[in-house]
Amino acid sequence: MGRTILAQVRTIFGVTRIFLSAPDVRQPEKDLLMAAVDSGWAAPAGPDLTAFESEIAAVTGAEHAVALSSGTAALHLALHALGVGEGDEVIVSTFTFAASANAVAYVGATPVFVDSSAADWNLDPELLEQSLAERAAADRLPAAVISVDLYGQPADYRRIEPICERYGVPLIEDAAESLGSSLAGRPGGSFGRVAALSFNGNKLITTSGGGMLVGADETLIERARFLSTQAKEPAPHYEHHEIGFNYRLSNLLAAFGRGQLATLDERIARRRWYFDRYVEVLGNVSGVTFQPEIDDGFCNRWLTCALIDPALAGFSSADLREHLDADEIESRPTWKPMHQQRSFAGVPTVLNGTADRLFDHGICLPSGSGMTDDDFDRVLTSIDTFLTRV
Ligand SMILES: *Cc1c(COP(=O)(O)O)cnc(C)c1O
Secondary structure, three states, X not given: OHHHHHHHHHHHOOOOOEOOOOOOOOHHHHHHHHHHHHHOXXXXXXXXXXXXXXHHHXXXXXXXXXXXXXXXXXXXXXXXXXXOOOOOEEXXXXXXXXXXXXXXXXXXXXXXXXXXXXXXXXXXXXXXXXXXXXXXXXXXXXXXXXXXXXXXXXXXXXXXXXXXXXXXXXXXXXXXXXXXXXXXXEEOOOOOOEXXXXXXXXXXXXOOOOEEEEEOOHHHHHHXXXXXXXXXXXXXXXXXXXXXXXXXXXXXXXXXXXXXXXXXXXXXXXXXXXXHHHHHHHOOOOOEEEXXXXXXXXXXXXXXXXXEOHHHHOOOHHHHHHHHHHOOEOOEEOXXXXXXXXXHOOOOEEOOOHHHHXXXXXXXXXXXXXXXXXXXXXXXXXXXXXXXXX
């Protein structure tokens, strides 16, 4: 109650809350959205959908793409189209957002949570190899592997791809956070059999809600497209031989997404600039480290994330978060690992302690590309004040 009144008083005096990664809406998407409304294509079909698919395909280096209502839908259809189902296991990074693992539950399969590497915070190739070897020996290989590119950083696909290929297990790249990133010259969204992208409100580009499944395998992408529109068989009447889904993106939202995509480079440059400023302010504080950029990689720095070791720093990530919150600045702990979630209690795990440590010490700092210079100064000033007090 007291907190709410304080927040209202602050707003009255002109202090508005700064969010972690608020939607950044600019003129090109407003214009394209209105043009799409005027065109009459207010439907989950139309020219902007097709154009958005080819434009995203170009950015991700994928030949084929299907625009969907969310990144979660993209992961769900990827698993469905690969034939993953009841009784199957799917290896998933434990350090991720719930959507990566929920999709596995949607098809009736069981996730196996594998831990991260401290070197890049993503799926640890050694643990992946170890769990595949163990499962191969027991004649129980997983039906797929979902590897997540956290906070924009591509996982180490130079090792993960060949491992999955060696065991013949299809790899799905959860590239929801890594649009515009790259590893060894290959773009985020180009790894594995298929990749899932998200255009949720807090991501690099947004369609308010939306996603896309991309890949080089035309049959697989066309199968996902078929499933996304209720699995309608080619016939003049409504003919169905299997259960489909209503997962197609609206043409209006695709038009909006095209406008957002046109300024992707600026959005990434802005987020990377924040990262460098945060490193200047916090990088010399003992016990504070940042998510390392993978060797020969380019990270879009969707969110700047730091680790704070309280034993060395003399303060914790929660202390910093509470200080920022009192200044009406939103920050968040890093992802709570899936193996710690009650929704996945009892599922198999292959752990090394990294994800637990990242969650205990991690903080995500405001990184929205739409933050004004004044807002960002407010964030840095608040951090400065905090550091002089601790
Ligand atoms: C955002 C996100 C998703 C889900 O995308 P939605 O479009 O919100 O359904 C999946 N995986 C990761 C890692 C994400 O960050």
